[in-house]
Amino acid sequence: MIVTGRVSRAIALSVAFVLLVALVVIAEINQSGQRQINRVISLSQQRQVMLAELLSELSDAEAGQRGFLLTDDDKYLQAYQAARDRVEPTLNGLNDLFRDNDRLLVSIDQRDMLRHLRVLVGAKLGELAASLALHGANGTEQALALMRTDLGSRTLGEIRDEALTLRDMERDAVGVALARAGRLQLVSRALMGGVAVLNFVLLILAAALWARQARRRAELTEQLATENEDLERRVRRRTTELSALSSHLQQLSEKEKAALARELHDELGGLLIAVKMDVSWLQKRLPNANPDIQSRWSRVLKVLDDGVDFKRRIVENLRPTLLDNMGLLPAVRWITQETCSRAGLQYTEIYPEHEPLLVDDAAIMSFRLVQESLVNVVKHARATQVHVQVVVQNDELMILVEDNGSGIDADRRDAVGSHGLATMRHRVRSFGGTLDIESPPQGGTRVRARIPLAAIVRDPGSLRAIQASSARASN
Numbered sequence: 001m002i003v004t005g006r007v008s009r010a011i012a013l014s015v016a017f018v019l020l021v022a023l024v025v026i027a028e029i030n031q032s033g034q035r036q037i038n039r040v041i042s043l044s045q046q047r048q049v050m051l052a053e054l055l056s057e058l059s060d061a062e063a064g065q066r067g068f069l070l071t072d073d074d075k076y077l078q079a080y081q082a083a084r085d086r087v088e089p090t091l092n093g094l095n096d097l098f099r100d101n102d103r104l105l106v107s108i109d110q111r112d113m114l115r116h117l118r119v120l121v122g123a124k125l126g127e128l129a130a131s132l133a134l135h136g137a138n139g140t141e142q143a144l145a146l147m148r149t150d151l152g153s154r155t156l157g158e159i160r161d162e163a164l165t166l167r168d169m170e171r172d173a174v175g176v177a178l179a180r181a182g183r184l185q186l187v188s189r190a191l192m193g194g195v196a197v198l199n200f201v202l203l204i205l206a207a208a209l210w211a212r213q214a215r216r217r218a219e220l221t222e223q224l225a226t227e228n229e230d231l232e233r234r235v236r237r238r239t240t241e242l243s244a245l246s247s248h249l250q251q252l253s254e255k256e257k258a259a260l261a262r263e264l265h266d267e268l269g270g271l272l273i274a275v276k277m278d279v280s281w282l283q284k285r286l287p288n289a290n291p292d293i294q295s296r297w298s299r300v301l302k303v304l305d306d307g308v309d310f311k312r313r314i315v316e317n318l319r320p321t322l323l324d325n326m327g328l329l330p331a332v333r334w335i336t337q338e339t340c341s342r343a344g345l346q347y348t349e350i351y352p353e354h355e356p357l358l359v360d361d362a363a364i365m366s367f368r369l370v371q372e373s374l375v376n377v378v379k380h381a382r383a384t385q386v387h388v389q390v391v392v393q394n395d396e397l398m399i400l401v402e403d404n405g406s407g408i409d410a411d412r413r414d415a416v417g418s419h420g421l422a423t424m425r426h427r428v429r430s431f432g433g434t435l436d437i438e439s440p441p442q443g444g445t446r447v448r449a450r451i452p453l454a455a456i457v458r459d460p461g462s463l464r465a466i467q468a469s470s471a472r473a474s475n
Contacts, residue, residue: 034181036177040173047094053090055159062128063079064082080128080132084125087121110166127155264311269312272304283301320367329352343377345386346384356453366451369447373401380405389402398449400447402444406443428449
């Protein structure tokens, strides 16, 4: 398909190049022919004008000569001399116009006739000069007698005949040039018609190629659309599978944490309590006033108390007993106070008057959201104040954790390596909620989750009572 497209484009470019060359050749032929015709017409017009001037000057010279012979008035002699002086330059100019090596412009007959015309003009001028010389030498009568002979009129008639013949030949040359121009125009039109036909064929070919390419593009587009749709289906299926797997792993992790917390509470807690009771019994049964021994008994009891307290913190972090026994809000209060107190943070809290009873998975999700947000504040925010808020707004449960720390960059919010934020988003989205992480203009970080109550409350029948209570609290 690619090779065929390349061949088609090569053919189209070759035809276009041929058409361009043809147009250039036709234009050059037209211009060359037009220049030749213009040259023929221009030279012919100049020759005809020169011939007319020559005849006019000879006529003026003869009229001035006759006027002087009849009247002896010098003004006629001056007119004769002026006309005679113009004849020679006119003949030279006419001779220059006929001096051309192009057979299309000047023929051999024209050159012969021009030489004969020059001889006749010389004879005519000689005849006029002879009459004037005879007038000066022998008087007017003999000059008039010479003038009355037909020698002068016969010579002038031959000059006119030669001039008219040359003029007719010029007209014929112009006619030949115009005929040649007509033939050239016909050839040019034929060539232009051929080029137009080729251009039309090229347009048809280009349209066919374009339609073919358009069909191929449409087929390729349809194929790509089908493949993209199939790929999107696969991605959606894989995403659903990964989301379900992630939810399953989180639930499994929470179950394992709960089981580990129970084992630590029951087994390790029981052992530590038993050891503490035995140590207390031994201390009472073996009294000793030695200060060192009393100090050792006190340190052992303190270590046991610290171990019990450490066990309690581990158990509460794994699976807070307050969450299972008292509900979400007491667990959130405990984790907020515990975390902020150990980190030296000031904190404020806002909770609803009536706590919504959430399903176990939603309760642990909400608790982990607050816990993870507070851990991020302690580790990264460099904050001094924290605000925790859990409220019911309309048909949603809104959880807000806000600090006055250094904030979080926009690039880090969706970064691939931000597993904690990704886990928080997945927890909230698994219940149909949304999680927004923002950096307000005044600084700090704001984590706000909105979860639909219908997806998390334990008793759907109590949803209306919770919403009514929330509306009364807001008013």
